Amino acid sequence: MSGWALPAGLMSGRRLPGLLLATGQFLPVSDIHRLARTSSVARLVMDADSEILDMGRKVRRATAAQRRTILARYTSCMVDGCPLPAHLCQIDHIDNWSDGGATDLDRLGPTCQFHNRDRYRRPERYRLYRAGKDRWAFAYLGPRPTRRT
Numbered sequence: 001m002s003g004w005a006l007p008a009g010l011m012s013g014r015r016l017p018g019l020l021l022a023t024g025q026f027l028p029v030s031d032i033h034r035l036a037r038t039s040s041v042a043r044l045v046m047d048a049d050s051e052i053l054d055m056g057r058k059v060r061r062a063t064a065a066q067r068r069t070i071l072a073r074y075t076s077c078m079v080d081g082c083p084l085p086a087h088l089c090q091i092d093h094i095d096n097w098s099d100g101g102a103t104d105l106d107r108l109g110p111t112c113q114f115h116n117r118d119r120y121r122r123p124e125r126y127r128l129y130r131a132g133k134d135r136w137a138f139a140y141l142g143p144r145p146t147r148r149t
Contacts, residue, residue, distance in 0.1 A: 018031075018032065019032055060097050060103060061091075061103070062091040062103060062108055066091070066103075066105050066108060067091055069105060070086070070091055070105070070108055070109060070110060071086050071087055071110070073109075073134055073135055074086040074109060074110050074135065076089075076110070077089050077110055077111050077112040077115055078092075078109040078110055078111055078131075078135075078136060078137050078138060079111060079112070079115040079119075079126070079137070079138045079140055080137055080138065080139050080140060081140065082111075082112055082115060084112040086110040088112070089110035089111055089112050089113075089116075090110070090111060090112070090113060090116050091108050091109070091110060092108065092109060092110065092111040092116050092119075093107060093108060094107045094108065094109060094128060094136050095107060096120055096123075098120075106134070109135070109136050109137075111138075115138070115140075119138065122143075124141075125140060125141050125142060125143060126138045126139065126140060126141065127139045127141055
């Protein structure tokens with residue numbers, strides 16, 4: 001058949017590894033490997049106004065939209081008994097950023113500067129629990145008594 005060409009990605013009836021793009025172009029596996037080595041991928045979750053709510057591990061600090069949402073959910077530091085108003089708190093990761101915590105709306109909350117640092121330095125003094133559908137809290141367990149032998 002003269003003038004007939006095989007569709008992209010086909011050779012003698014066999015499919016070659018690669019990716020067929022929405023544009024109809026074929027991306028060879030060598031290009032996919034190059035992109036994987038030289039690119040970064042970020043998952044973004046947006047609200048109805050296209051404001052970013054979930055940032056994954058791409059950034060450490062909460063966005064303005066995340067902060068507004070958190071301040072609507074919480075009135076004070078998320079450590080039980082701490083009276084500091086949420087608008088004076090730092091936005092903290094439920095799972096420490098240094099331990100792989102994500103900057104996602106459902107994994108952030110307000111903590112005062114003291115509890116933010118103390119929770120990081122002495123995690124055994126805090127217990128995380130679900131305080132509502134969209135809220136977390138930490139119970140402060142205090143210092144553990146030292147055992148005398």
